[in-house]
Amino acid sequence: MGSISILKKSCLWTFTILALLFIFLPSTYLLAISLEPSELERIPRNLSDFSLKWYIRLFHQERLPGAIKQSVMVGLLTAGITSFLSLLSGMCYRKLRKKSYFLGLLIFPMFVPGIIAAISLSVFFRLISIRSSMYTVVLGHVLYALPYATIVTLVSFSGLKEGFIEAARDLGASGFRAFKDIIFPLTRGGIFGAALFGFLLSLNEFIRAYFLSGWQETLSIYMFGQMKGGADPSIYALAGLILSVSIFLVLVALVYYSFIRYSSRSFA
Amino acid sequence: MKNRIESKDEIDVYLKDLCKRFGDFTAVSDLTLEVHKGEFLTFLGPSGSGKTTTLRMIGGFETPTAGEVYIQGELANDKPPNKRATRTVFQDLALFPHMAVGGNIEYGLSFQSLNKKERKAKALKALELVDLEGLYERKVATLSGGQKQRVALARALVTEPPILLLDEPLAALDEKLRERMQGELKNLHKRLGITFIAVTHNQEEALTMSDRIAIIDRGRLEQVATARELYESPKSEFVADFIGVANIIRGKIVKDNTGVKKLLSNGLEFFIPSRDEIGIGESVALVVRPERIEIGDKAKKNKNSFSVRVRNALYKGASLEYFVTLCNDQKIRIRVESKALPQEIDRTATIGWNESDSAVLKREPN
Numbered sequence: 001m002g003s004i005s006i007l008k009k010s011c012l013w014t015f016t017i018l019a020l021l022f023i024f025l026p027s028t029y030l031l032a033i034s035l036e037p038s039e040l041e042r043i044p045r046n047l048s049d050f051s052l053k054w055y056i057r058l059f060h061q062e063r064l065p066g067a068i069k070q071s072v073m074v075g076l077l078t079a080g081i082t083s084f085l086s087l088l089s090g091m092c093y094r095k096l097r098k099k100s101y102f103l104g105l106l107i108f109p110m111f112v113p114g115i116i117a118a119i120s121l122s123v124f125f126r127l128i129s130i131r132s133s134m135y136t137v138v139l140g141h142v143l144y145a146l147p148y149a150t151i152v153t154l155v156s157f158s159g160l161k162e163g164f165i166e167a168a169r170d171l172g173a174s175g176f177r178a179f180k181d182i183i184f185p186l187t188r189g190g191i192f193g194a195a196l197f198g199f200l201l202s203l204n205e206f207i208r209a210y211f212l213s214g215w216q217e218t219l220s221i222y223m224f225g226q227m228k229g230g231a232d233p234s235i236y237a238l239a240g241l242i243l244s245v246s247i248f249l250v251l252v253a254l255v256y257y258s259f260i261r262y263s264s265r266s267f268a
Numbered sequence: 269m270k271n272r273i274e275s276k277d278e279i280d281v282y283l284k285d286l287c288k289r290f291g292d293f294t295a296v297s298d299l300t301l302e303v304h305k306g307e308f309l310t311f312l313g314p315s316g317s318g319k320t321t322t323l324r325m326i327g328g329f330e331t332p333t334a335g336e337v338y339i340q341g342e343l344a345n346d347k348p349p350n351k352r353a354t355r356t357v358f359q360d361l362a363l364f365p366h367m368a369v370g371g372n373i374e375y376g377l378s379f380q381s382l383n384k385k386e387r388k389a390k391a392l393k394a395l396e397l398v399d400l401e402g403l404y405e406r407k408v409a410t411l412s413g414g415q416k417q418r419v420a421l422a423r424a425l426v427t428e429p430p431i432l433l434l435d436e437p438l439a440a441l442d443e444k445l446r447e448r449m450q451g452e453l454k455n456l457h458k459r460l461g462i463t464f465i466a467v468t469h470n471q472e473e474a475l476t477m478s479d480r481i482a483i484i485d486r487g488r489l490e491q492v493a494t495a496r497e498l499y500e501s502p503k504s505e506f507v508a509d510f511i512g513v514a515n516i517i518r519g520k521i522v523k524d525n526t527g528v529k530k531l532l533s534n535g536l537e538f539f540i541p542s543r544d545e546i547g548i549g550e551s552v553a554l555v556v557r558p559e560r561i562e563i564g565d566k567a568k569k570n571k572n573s574f575s576v577r578v579r580n581a582l583y584k585g586a587s588l589e590y591f592v593t594l595c596n597d598q599k600i601r602i603r604v605e606s607k608a609l610p611q612e613i614d615r616t617a618t619i620g621w622n623e624s625d626s627a628v629l630k631r632e633p634n
Contacts, residue, residue, distance in 0.1 A: 161360070161362065163358055163360050163362035164362050164364060166329055166349070166356075166358065166362065167356075167358060167362040167363075167364070167423075168364075168375070169328075169329075169348060169349040169350050170327060170328075170329075170349045170350070170354075170355060170356045170424075171350070171355070171375050171376035171379070171423070171424075171427070172350045172376055172378075172379035172427070173350055173375075173379070174350060177379075181375070181378075182364060185366045186365070186366055
């Protein structure tokens with residue numbers, strides 16, 4: 001008790017704040033300079049200088065809506081396919097005898113650098129005569145997101161004791177009813193988490209999209225192009241917009257999860 | 269393989285030459301047993317003896333490697349659990365955590381054509397049956413061990429199955445609660461009149477609740493009989509030793525100089541109950557229960573009476589236990605009612621029993 005724990009506490013807090021700053025400062029900086037109306041890259045001097053000029057300018061960009069739409073579609077498809085595949089993995093994992101081999105195979109792609117994965121996929125698709133399109137991007141993103149998503153799903157499946165399924169079968173459930181009544185409600189969180197991972201990872205992914213995209217670029221490719229081509233500060237507005245939307249989505253997810261946990265505790 | 273056995277209305281479960289192997293390990297071998305309709309049968313045996321595996325094969329959670337399971341006369345080997353007339357109370361209870369008590373109990377009813385009101389009515393009746401009225405809305409996580417146990421029972425019984433399987437039903441309960449539940453399970457069985465098949469490693473539990481007990485050791489059925497038969501006429505050393513305490517004296521059958529068959533063990537001769545099928549020279553084991561042996565001066569009037577060295581004496585309240593050694597180094601354990609022993613027992617004493625108070629078993633010579 002006393003001074004030693006206060007010292008420890010303040011160290012802990014210092015580290016936490018520094019870490020959070022380190023993570024958020026760059027994006028917050030971008031957000032700040034996006035509100036500067038002049039073409040200079042700086043934080044607005046006074047409060048009166050704050051302007052949404054570049055945000056409004058965004059709406060006049062020709063190629064932007066298409067890129068956003070493409071990113072969202074790719075993201076949703078990735079989310080759907082990834083969560084479905086991780087659900088299948090979760091279902092079979094408990095029956096596996098060499099569980100560690102499965103996990104090893106699953107984790108392995110994580111160690112392949114993004115650019116290597118992107119280029120090899122691009123070469124592979126060309127080899128089997130598949131043209132670059134939205135679907136090749138989705139495939140690349142599914143492969144990318146699958147390890148993360150599956151781990152999330154497997155964690156939620158670990159809370160599903162085999163005994164529950166046996167009890168359900170004993171009471172009269174067919175395989176389908178056992179899934180609908182027992183497995184799904186208990187692993188819903190993991191499947192949703194897998195979908196979320198799939199969507200978010202895909203949305204922000206650049207290198208695979210770059211190599212596998214067809215004629216329609218994704219948002220990250222568009223932004224890369226803008227940066228290379230020396231565009232106006234509306235690019236910062238786009239970054240600020242993406243940041244705001246991401247934070248908003250994460251808050252929504254947090255509220256959703258804590259609401260679930262709260263409602264299941266309210267009877268305790 | 270016939271799909272139906274001859275309609276013996278009294279047999280609810282018939283196991284024929286049942287075997288279960290997991291890779292190299294044989295969990296159950298050549299188990300043949302009939303479970304009578306309406307009886308309370310318990311599989312009793314040490315941990316790992318294969319009794320739970322057998323129960324799971326009856327319930328449909330394991331597929332037999334060989335042999336047949338007949339449930340109510342029909343071959344059930346290929347039937348999944350949801351198509352069998354059995355309901356199981358699992359060892360870990362497996363209550364669904366995302367449903368309340370009412371939801372858990374009604375789950376089995378959701379496969380029948382009942383509406384919401386009917387289901388709830390049946391669930392409430394089942395709760396009454398297990399003494400848990402008022403807990404319909406409660407979340408499973410808030411229940412005590414004993415309450416969870418009863419919910420699991422109610423969940424299985426609400427569908428009115430003809431056969432109830434119980435896997436170590438009282439293992440998770442503390443002693444006082446266990447004793448109470450033993451009585452309650454027995455009453456429940458009497459009240460419902462259905463067939464109960466339980467598995468336990470607790471001898472006392474089996475003796476208290478069951479009509480018949482099937483002793484299982486290392487995957488084999490040793491003996492199936494009533495508690496009394498098992499205690500008084502064990503068919504093997506394992507059974508003799510497993511049910512209650514037994515003194516086991518091993519040796520060979522010899523004829524003494526008056527032509528009487530006796531047991532010769534390590535140089536000492538014992539009178540034995542006469543059994544025609546036991547011949548001279550056979551290896552046998554003599555089983556004498558501790559409470560059938562007398563100690564003290566009055567022991568001398570028994571046919572089998574010996575001087576012993578008293579190693580230890582334990583006062584157990586209602587009874588006294590003596591640990592003695594015969595002159596052939598055979599250790600014997602004796603239990604006497606405290607009030608029946610007026611005298612103090614010294615370092616040496618006499619013990620004795622009549623041959624009618626013992627049982628003879630054949631054994632493989634080893």
